[in-house]
Amino acid sequence: MSKERVRERTDRPARPFRAHRDVLDAAPDPLSPVGAMPPIISITGLSKVYASGFQALRSVNLEIRRGEIFALLGPNGAGKTTLIGIVCGIVSPTEGRVTVDGHDIRAAYRKTRRLIGLVPQELTTDAFETVWATVSFSRGLFGLKPDPGHVERVLKDLSLWEKRDSRIMTLSGGMKRRVLIAKALSHEPQVLFLDEPTAGVDVELRQDMWRLVRRLRDQGVTVILTTHYIEEAEEMADRVGVIRRGEIILVEEKAELMRKLGRKQLTLQLQSPLDALPPALAVHRLDLSADGSELTYTYDSQGERTGITALLTDLRAAGLRFRDLQTRQSSLEDIFVDLVKERA
Incomplete structure (x- = not known):
């Protein structure tokens, strides 16, 4: 698509980023406690043993509430990325069951994958594509019709609009990470996984990202993040889970955790x-x-x-x-x- 056609189709007032209609329909009633609703993610007896014999997860049981920001904390090698990979359909579990919005991740793979956006740790994207093209293509991978207006809103929310015609290879590390977030939001997911999203990002970009995360939560999107910047979890999270050696050792409301411990x-x-x-x-x-x-x-x-x-x-x-x-x-x-x- 030419730059002229892109600008022609997006030459209208930009609306705020909108979550998928299913998200808005399922968004918590402000008068009702979030915990009273069915969990958006349910994990039961989840274990993972790799071919080498290494056991990355040990009988993990966890429920993630709709519309919350959940921080998953743990040292390196604790099993955070393996757990995220299984929920996102990238890693096969050895035992256990995972459902997303009531759908089994293996029996209804396409349905559950459509509900999830993933921002991985690694900066993996097509270096020769433009920002606009790679985000638009990511939306098409989920079978959605082109929506230049949505792509525009996402890029503007992430301060990428001025870089829309730039090739990925010319961007800084922080901007490339923003592109990964834009790709994850391209199909309007109900659940967003952020795996170390601010690694290598400067303070200004980090603050922009967290403002976006808060807006997404307010619009009903569930956000699960892992981070080594624990002060971010302290500021952002509604609940905190701690994983160590493949086991969940604690899940608690952040405020209650601070009060008790x-x-x-x-x-x-x-x-x-x-x-x-x-x-x-x-x-x-x-x-x-x-x-x-x-x-x-x-x-x-x-x-x-x-x-x-x-x-x-x-x-x-x-x-x-x-x-x-x-x-x-x-x-x-x-x-x-x-x-x-x-x-x-």
Whole structure:
């Protein structure tokens, strides 16, 4: 298609990116909890053993809710990419069952694959094609009619519109990753898998991507992401799952996870250093710094106001004065590291 025809067919006001009609019909009622709806993805007893004998997944059971952002976290080799590959129909499972929107991924392969968009880790795309051509072609692979207006909206949402006539080989790594996301959205999927989507992407591009992810979630698209930037999962995810050595060791609402497993620390900078912790303070969970100038009190995120009050009272009774104090709350990354160490 010539550039003139493309521009002629897209010379109309661009509408916001729209999810597939099935997504909008299935989008959660804002007055109803997301968890009350049937899961968009259901995984039961899923295992994968490769020909080499390596067991990548071990009896995984997991449900992904409609319209949520689900972060799947785990160290390298934990099984994240294998799990995504099975759900997307790229890897064959050894045991277990997976359904997408109620359809078995093997019995209804075409139906389920049509519902899913995948952004892989690797930058694999046709280097000699233009951005416009490769995204349009990806839509055609799912048997959909050409829709230049939709392709235009996707490219504009990803700040690729000015690059639409550029060959893939001329783009930067961050722009190539944007093209992968555009290809994954070309057929208007209900589920979007993002496997390390911001690897090698600069901060500005990363923020643009997350704005798009939020819009997709708001329009009913379910987003499952894996990332090494755990602060992104902390900011974006509704729920968090942790996988280690092929096993799901935790699935929790992000806010509840932070509340239950997070910790807070109160650090007191003393006016005069201590040689040792006074016996009267032994009842508190205190750590004295090596130089004796700081006391650190650790407590859970659910709060121990009475504990802090008692600590300050005992400090005064012991004749200790402090000149400054600082508080710190554990991040999702801290919780993740603790979980992985604990199960090691």
